Amino acid sequence: MNKRRYDSDKARQVIMENAFLLFSEKGYTQTSVEDISKASGYSKGHIYYHFENKEKLFVLLAQKSMREWFAKWLEKEPSFSTATEKWYGMAMHVLYNYQTPLLKAGQELASDPKSSPESVKKLFELAVIPMDSYRSIFQEGVEHGEFKEGNVEEWTALLGTWLGGLCQLTNTTQDLSTLEPLFKQAITIFLASIKKRGD
Amino acid sequence: MNKRRYDSDKARQVIMENAFLLFSEKGYTQTSVEDISKASGYSKGHIYYHFENKEKLFVLLAQKSMREWFAKWLEKEPSFSTATEKWYGMAMHVLYNYQTPLLKAGQELASDPKSSPESVKKLFELAVIPMDSYRSIFQEGVEHGEFKEGNVEEWTALLGTWLGGLCQLTNTTQDLSTLEPLFKQAITIFLASIKKRGD
């Protein structure tokens, strides 16, 4: 029995980590507060010392996840010089960093009438983040004469949904690297349709 | 109070229709047997007269939905003469007939450890149906010299996930026809990359 001081921040962090894993694995509804309690080694009541309720805990995790995804992208973006390079980089960033299972759990929460409107609103705001990132790459490509003039909004919807669809495959495989060719091929095919000159 | 004979088949049908709508709207877990009971106007216990349990009722609906989707496609497929035409036809068929919300509820059930393995297996078998349909169009296109020789399996995965991703947009809009251009554009872009001659 080693005496340890309270470390409330640590407890908070442990709870968040385990909640993240459980929500990703089992979805929102099927993850109970007791599941989170047992996995993180703190009592059920203690979860409520750190978080107002299950719903707000989830929204916090979804926000954190998406913000980290975006911050990571902003970090590596400057390492690509052309819009084309950025798209291949983005495809890999999505494949390896986008938290598809957690955000699917978010759809579950959002479609539940019992969920508070504020939470639903916050989750919808998150969905905009990747789309904004996609759009700005297209815009840069057009401005630099790399891509044709065209309907950037439509391109964003098209390639955004494609990457979203491809992400569903991450459920099937453990080794994400096997999906790399598929993600890259999607970029190649799409960019070929909007490039100014066929290189 | 008009005297009516029992009509058990009608009851069964009404229950199935309302269960379909509720599962599609609220997902699997968030739809309770009582919800279905109230919506269909029959007592909770009566649901169990017609169906073994909630899970089997859902699997039945998912199978029915996918089989109807496939049967409808087989009906209209002969009206298209080339593989290219078939793809545009398929895109519209998916947009208007694929039951995305219900099948998303199926993923919910499948990822729940409490679900019976037989049910999960049946749901996974359903996911194969559209992929098989996609693959056979590609094969036809190759055999008729319409598409290049190439990795048909990869094409199937790529365009399959693209359509799957686009289907997520059906949640956003009530009027599906606004999505037609997007679906068609996806087909145009993809086929351009595998066509033998640029028409």
Add this chain to the structure above:
DNA sequence: ATTAAATTAGAACGACCGTTCAAATGTAAG
């Protein structure tokens, strides 16, 4: 040593859920 505040545990609650079951009711046939 005392006190006040922060942290943690665990019991308890009310609500809901899937399922079962016995009883009631309607139908058709003898």
Add this chain to the structure above:
DNA sequence: CTTACATTTGAACGGTCGTTCTAATTTAAT
């Protein structure tokens, strides 16, 4: 009318869940 069967109901059960509350424990300051 009686009987047998099909259909439908509604109460009840055991279980789980999100949340609340009280008390215990630890920490830090006096």
